[in-house]
Amino acid sequence: MRYRLLSAIAFSAATKLAEAAPAAASYDYIVVGSGPGGGPLAADLARAGYSTLLIEAGGDEGDNPTYADIGNFNEAANDETTRWDFWVKHSDDPARELKFEHTTWDTGDGTFYVGLDPPEGAKHLGIQYPRAAVLGGCAMHNAAVCALPAEDDWNIIVKKTGDTSWSADNMRKYLTKIERNEYLPAGNPDHGYDGWLATTVGDASWAKNSSLPAVKILQKLASLTGQDPSNVAQLVNTDILENVANVDEKVSFYNMATHSDSKGKRNSPNNYVRATVADPAKYPLTVQLHTLVTKVIFDNATLSTKPRAIGVEVLEGASLYKADPKHDSSAAPPAPTQILAKREVIISGGAFNSPQLLKLSGIGPKDELTKFGIPVVKHLPGVGENLGDNYEGSLLAMGEAPVEAGLTTLLFRTPNAPDKRRNIYTWCGAFSFEGFWPGFPTYHGPTQYTCAMVHMQPKSQAGTVKLRSANPQDVPDINFRFFEKNGDQDLSELVEAGKLLRKAVAAASDTFVGPFEEKHPCPGKLGEEGCADAVQKEYYKTQAYSHHATSTCAIGADDDELAVLDSKFRVRGVAGLRVVDASAFPVVPGAFPSCPTMMISAKAAEDIIAEAKGKSI
Ligand SMILES: Cc1cc2nc3c(=O)[nH]c(=O)nc-3n(C[C@H](O)[C@H](O)[C@H](O)COP(=O)(O)OP(=O)(O)OC[C@H]3O[C@@H](n4cnc5c(N)ncnc54)[C@H](O)[C@@H]3O)c2cc1C
Ligand SMILES: *[C@@H]1O[C@H](CO)[C@@H](O)[C@H](O)[C@H]1NC(C)=O
Ligand SMILES: *[C@@H]1O[C@H](CO)[C@@H](O)[C@H](O)[C@H]1NC(C)=O
Numbered sequence: 262m263r264y265r266l267l268s269a270i271a272f273s274a275a276t277k278l279a280e281a282a283p284a285a286a287s288y289d290y291i292v293v294g295s296g297p298g299g300g301p302l303a304a305d306l307a308r309a310g311y312s313t314l315l316i317e318a319g320g321d322e323g324d325n326p327t328y329a330d331i332g333n334f335n336e337a338a339n340d341e342t343t344r345w346d347f348w349v350k351h352s353d354d355p356a357r358e359l360k361f362e363h364t365t366w367d368t369g370d371g372t373f374y375v376g377l378d379p380p381e382g383a384k385h386l387g388i389q390y391p392r393a394a395v396l397g398g399c400a401m402h403n404a405a406v407c408a409l410p411a412e413d414d415w416n417i418i419v420k421k422t423g424d425t426s427w428s429a430d431n432m433r434k435y436l437t438k439i440e441r442n443e444y445l446p447a448g449n450p451d452h453g454y455d456g457w458l459a460t461t462v463g464d465a466s467w468a469k470n471s472s473l474p475a476v477k478i479l480q481k482l483a484s485l486t487g488q489d490p491s492n493v494a495q496l497v498n499t500d501i502l503e504n505v506a507n508v509d510e511k512v513s514f515y516n517m518a519t520h521s522d523s524k525g526k527r528n529s530p531n532n533y534v535r536a537t538v539a540d541p542a543k544y545p546l547t548v549q550l551h552t553l554v555t556k557v558i559f560d561n562a563t564l565s566t567k568p569r570a571i572g573v574e575v576l577e578g579a580s581l582y583k584a585d586p587k588h589d590s591s592a593a594p595p596a597p598t599q600i601l602a603k604r605e606v607i608i609s610g611g612a613f614n615s616p617q618l619l620k621l622s623g624i625g626p627k628d629e630l631t632k633f634g635i636p637v638v639k640h641l642p643g644v645g646e647n648l649g650d651n652y653e654g655s656l657l658a659m660g661e662a663p664v665e666a667g668l669t670t671l672l673f674r675t676p677n678a679p680d681k682r683r684n685i686y687t688w689c690g691a692f693s694f695e696g697f698w699p700g701f702p703t704y705h706g707p708t709q710y711t712c713a714m715v716h717m718q719p720k721s722q723a724g725t726v727k728l729r730s731a732n733p734q735d736v737p738d739i740n741f742r743f744f745e746k747n748g749d750q751d752l753s754e755l756v757e758a759g760k761l762l763r764k765a766v767a768a769a770s771d772t773f774v775g776p777f778e779e780k781h782p783c784p785g786k787l788g789e790e791g792c793a794d795a796v797q798k799e800y801y802k803t804q805a806y807s808h809h810a811t812s813t814c815a816i817g818a819d820d821d822e823l824a825v826l827d828s829k830f831r832v833r834g835v836a837g838l839r840v841v842d843a844s845a846f847p848v849v850p851g852a853f854p855s856c857p858t859m860m861i862s863a864k865a866a867e868d869i870i871a872e873a874k875g876k877s878i
Contacts, residue, residue: 288314288547290869291573291602292609293554293618296398297858298842299609300530301439301457304537305866307546311873314600315534315548316575318582319343319394323531328401331521335702337402343395344402345584346699347613348387349739351805358387360803363698365389373699389698390739390808392611394585396550397531399611400855403808405519405527407460408501409436410851411509411682411717417848421818424828426864433504435860443523444516451504457536458859459528460502462516467666469494474769475666478689479514481768485761486512486673497669509682510674517670517688520856530859551579555733557606557622557838558599559638568638570838572601576733584736594734602837604873607830607865609842612810616645616726616844617737619814619825624832633731639834643823647815648724649849650741650807652716654755654800655694656762658777658787660708664691664769672852675757679750685758686715686852689766695781696806710777712762715809715852716755721746722848726813743805755801756794764789809854814844829868841865 289311292303303315320343322328328337338344348365350358358364359377366374366383374383393402412429419427433451440453444462447454468476479497480490488496493514501515521527537546553576563569574597580587581594608615619625623638625645630637668690674683689712693702723745727738744751759782767789770776779785782800783792791797814832817824826832830839843850843858850857 286314287601287603288312289602289604290314290607291316291600291605292607293573294318294398294609294611294614294842295396295530295534295548296609296611296842297400297530297855298398298611298845298862299607300397300400300534301859301862302607302609302841302866302869303546304457304530304533304544305863306869307537307544309866309870310545311604311870312545313547314602315546316552316554316573316600317394317396317548317550318553319396320550320579321396321531321535322401323396323535328395328397329526331405331519331525331527334402334404337393338391338697339700340402341586343393344586345392345394345582346586347390347392347584347736347739349390349741350387351741351743352745353740353742357803359385361388362804363388363696363701363806365698375698375700388806390810391697392584392613394582395531396534396548397529400520400529400859401527401531403855405521405529405855406853407518407520407856408686408851408853409433410857413509413682414846414848414850418816418828421821421824421847422816422828427828432860432864435863436502436856439859439863444518445500451500451502457533458520458856459522459526460518461521461523462518463667465497465516465667468497473666474772474774475664475669477769477772478765479669481765482669482671482761483514485764486671488513501670512673512683513671515670515672517668520859552577553581553733554610554618555597555621556618557608557624559623559835563836564638567834567836569836570602570606572599573606574599581734582736583734588734605837605839605869607869608838608840609862611842612648612813612844613726613737613739615840615842616813617728618733619644619832619840620728621731621733624835629728633728635731639832641825641833643815643817643821643825645726645737645813646823647722647812647847648726648739648741648810649719649722649812650724651809651849651852652719652743652751652755652801652805653696653714653807654759654782654805655711655713656759656766656782657693657695657705657709657711657780658766659705659780660710660769660774660777662774663707664710664774666690673758673761675754675761677750677753677757682718684717684754686717687712687758687762689713689762696804697808705780708774710766712766714755714758714762716751716758717849717852719849720751721748722812724810741807741810743807744802748802752798752801753794755805756797759797759801760791763787763791809843809849811843811846811849811854814840815847816845817847829872830865839865839869
């Protein structure tokens with residue numbers, strides 16, 4: 262296998278390397294960031310014959326079992342090899358921030374303190390928001406859950422821009438294009454079998470054993486959500502990626518799909534990029550690892566008309582970004598170098614880094630740029646605004662004995678949801694998941710039982726990613742402003758969801774695994790009622806967590822001042838520059854953004870190639 266992976270630092274495996282990137286080398290396309298947005302796009306452009314440079318700040322951990330074996334996802338998200346720590350806020354209220362039970366502090370002696378009672382002199386960092394700087398991006402440390410957005414989450418782009426290629430119907434074809442389904446017999450029209458992205462599901466056969474306490478929970482969930490309790494063994498195998506009419510109104514158990522293969526190996530853009538580099542067809546893809554892109558450069562002659570992106574400026578070396586726990590703040594940064602693109606620059610740094618990079622390049626709200634002395638290339642006030650995320654919370658209870666079973670996945674609608682669509686994605690099992698902090702998750706013992714919830718249609722997208730300085734090594738200031746708009750409604754939906762899940766878990770109370778002691782949201786003996794609504798609301802308001810940030814460079818209408826991109830991912834007001842990653846979604850795409858982002862990556866490749874060939878798109 263021949264590798265053309267370029268890296269500024271030596272690889273451990275000598276086979277993988279290494280002509281240095283010549284200064285000012287010129288490629289057709291430069292793609293910045295190799296996650297679900299950028300990785301597949303770079304591979305597709307190269308496979309179409311365009312010379313493409315994929316620049317990634319991290320290294321390649323594709324063969325490292327922490328990343329390759331999907332069961333290790335929690336270790337992966339904690340691993341310093343790839344971890345970028347963003348210390349975020351959930352609100353503008355400092356008192357509320359200090360109520361978050363896993364708020365994190367720097368003790369000054371090289372350790373973190375996580376909790377509400379920090380030692381004297383500790384410095385408040387905030388809420389840890391892990392990201393992976395590595396070939397494959399966050400798809401290398403995520404739980405690989407693969408789900409589709411609600412149809413309206415696609416259709417809203419048609420409504421805003423008039424571009425019908427974004428219709429939910431049409432978008433499905435990108436799933437079938439990229440998918441290599443490993444869980445259903447070939448020929449199922451809802452799926453693809455020849456793509457690069459392996460999908461699989463877990464073994465749900467445990468649900469056939471009606472003497473298991475977990476099946477009592479399943480049956481109760483069924484009766485609470487209008488499903489047939491006698492049919493749970495079949496229902497838990499429902500295909501979560503199925504294409505049925507009014508799918509968003511369907512309340513059902515499903516078998517959770519993941520972007521991994523049936524042998525338990527993670528599958529991500531890392532696989533596709535590496536397969537493209539190694540292909541005997543010698544596609545013109547160059548991968549430059551351990552390189553931090555610091556700004557987009559423009560053709561000076563175009564600045565007074567329509568500024569044209571012609572390349573990027575980079576710093577070569579590992580751990581140059583301050584979010585990297587291995588960053589050495591005493592080391593002087595290397596001298597910047599420039600790399601040119603003949604056709605386009607495509608930014609795919611993710612929902613935090615793409616807006617930061619645009620701002621560093623002079624594209625963003627002019628007051629913010631001017632404040633930091635950054636020359637304004639294009640005033641685009643929407644860059645870094647509209648930050649959205651799913652609200653997540655969980656019901657955690659301790660039983661008397663381990664609850665033996667696989668995962669139960671259920672999509673349902675709380676009675677107080679504002680429309681007919683299901684609003685909650687939940688999965689229950691003998692695990693704990695309470696959000697993110699250094700060293701997460703807490704192992705509460707073998708009798709732990711959790712129903713984790715993802716709220717699918719958060720109504721507030723009032724978060725922001727703002728510069729702290731003009732230094733590209735600095736981490737931006739990130740505030741999600743959870744529940745800022747219609748927060749009471751979303752909190753009430755979470756409370757109702759939690760109540761339903763509590764009733765279901767209580768159904769196993771009189772078996773050998775019960776009674777249960779609830780840890781949260783209502784500490785004490787787990788009963789059907791729990792605690793007062795106001796207590797539960799306050800719990801979710803202060804303890805909700807998230808890890809699916811999106812929408813900070815949103816696609817929007819021509820007359821929308823806050824639109825950053827047009828429907829073809831083009832940055833408005835400039836030429837030769839696009840953003841293709843989770844920041845492009847105008848609204849949070851369903852419960853899990855990873856597969857949707859890989860789908861828009863495939864769409865962007867198609868759009869860009871059609872444009873390069875002079876077809877109207
Ligand atoms: C712990 C965790 C678990 C998750 N679990 C799931 C899940 O189960 N299912 C799901 O659907 N989603 C999950 N997600 C979210 C999902 O992984 C992300 O939404 C998705 O990866 C976003 O893709 P992206 O391409 O927008 O950005 P990213 O995946 O963040 O990729 C961006 C890449 O760009 C690189 N980069 C950034 N800036 C620069 C720069 N200036 N120069 C060079 N390179 C740069 C980064 O190193 C990174 O590799 C999870 C996220 C986390 C953090
Ligand atoms: C069903 O579950 C019970 C209780 O755990 C167990 O004793 C029994 O062996 C299981 N039956 C099958 C067929 O797996
Ligand atoms: C554009 O002009 C600036 C300021 O004169 C200069 O520093 C920069 O190198 C020029 N950029 C290019 C790509 O020519």
